[in-house]
Amino acid sequence: MKHPNITKELLEKLYSTDLLSGRNIAKQLNVNFKTVYRYLKFYKISIKYNRNMQGKNNPFFGKNHSRQVIKESRERNIGKMYYTETLTKDVLIDLYEKQEIKAENIAKQFNVDIKTIWRYLRKYNIHVKRTGNYFKGDKNPAWIDGRSYLPYSSEFSDILKLKIRTRDNFECQNCGITEEENLIIKGRNLDVHHIDYIKEHCDEHNLITLCRQCNIRANLDRDYWQQFYKDKIASIYINCK
Ligand SMILES: [Zn+2]
Numbered sequence: 309m310k311h312p313n314i315t316k317e318l319l320e321k322l323y324s325t326d327l328l329s330g331r332n333i334a335k336q337l338n339v340n341f342k343t344v345y346r347y348l349k350f351y352k353i354s355i356k357y358n359r360n361m362q363g364k365n366n367p368f369f370g371k372n373h374s375r376q377v378i379k380e381s382r383e384r385n386i387g388k389m390y391y392t393e394t395l396t397k398d399v400l401i402d403l404y405e406k407q408e409i410k411a412e413n414i415a416k417q418f419n420v421d422i423k424t425i426w427r428y429l430r431k432y433n434i435h436v437k438r439t440g441n442y443f444k445g446d447k448n449p450a451w452i453d454g455r456s457y458l459p460y461s462s463e464f465s466d467i468l469k470l471k472i473r474t475r476d477n478f479e480c481q482n483c484g485i486t487e488e489e490n491l492i493i494k495g496r497n498l499d500v501h502h503i504d505y506i507k508e509h510c511d512e513h514n515l516i517t518l519c520r521q522c523n524i525r526a527n528l529d530r531d532y533w534q535q536f537y538k539d540k541i542a543s544i545y546i547n548c549k
Pocket residue numbers: 480481482483484485518519520521522523
């Protein structure tokens with residue numbers, strides 16, 4: 309490897325113990341952040357294990373609040389990082405027009421300011437709803453323009469997959485790898501898995517975010533994993549309420 313100064317011990321301290329982000333470490337070491345992730349992989353520093361590392365050696369030991377704050381801030385940043393790529397015209401039309409989700413709730417879902425949503429609606433020429441006199445269905449000209457090319461909601465669309473990954477905080481619901489990490493290490497987004505293995509069954513309660521590795525594993529002992537992810541989904545929806 310090219311950077312002899314990036315030792316395993318150093319990376320373990322910065323990433324796992326001090327809980328610095330890959331980008332912060334990159335800044336400190338004056339290298340590209342992709343280099344940092346390459347080294348994490350090279351040293352087999354297990355992202356999931358270390359992110360939840362506990363013990364006396366960890367300066368955050370016993371300070372769960374701080375750890376929680378850091379974890380939440382990582383999740384927020386991941387949300388921010390993705391909105392520019394994910395707030396596409398199709399996605400906004402689906403959420404705002406088709407599903408009639410309020411702009412403020414879309415903003416919450418994407419962890420952005422409501423003004424960002426307004427800006428994107430204007431940018432895409434999407435008809436902005438005004439309460440009281442908003443036309444519904446075929447009386448609204450935007451309805452015809454906006455939806456004629458949209459997939460049906462029962463279809464396993466990119467929009468639905470994005471919605472599930474957003475619900476699951478862009479984290480594999482088994483091993484905890486984030487989409488950001490997965491993109492850098494494996495070069496791909498996280499998968500959305502059908503819990504009952506029936507591809508046509510696209511109810512949100514039957515869909516869960518997994519990395520490819522955990523997705524493949526779920527095909528080996530189907531009875532076990534089906535129950536495992538059903539329980540997981542139940543806890544996700546209990547936490548939402
Ligand atoms: Zn996984």
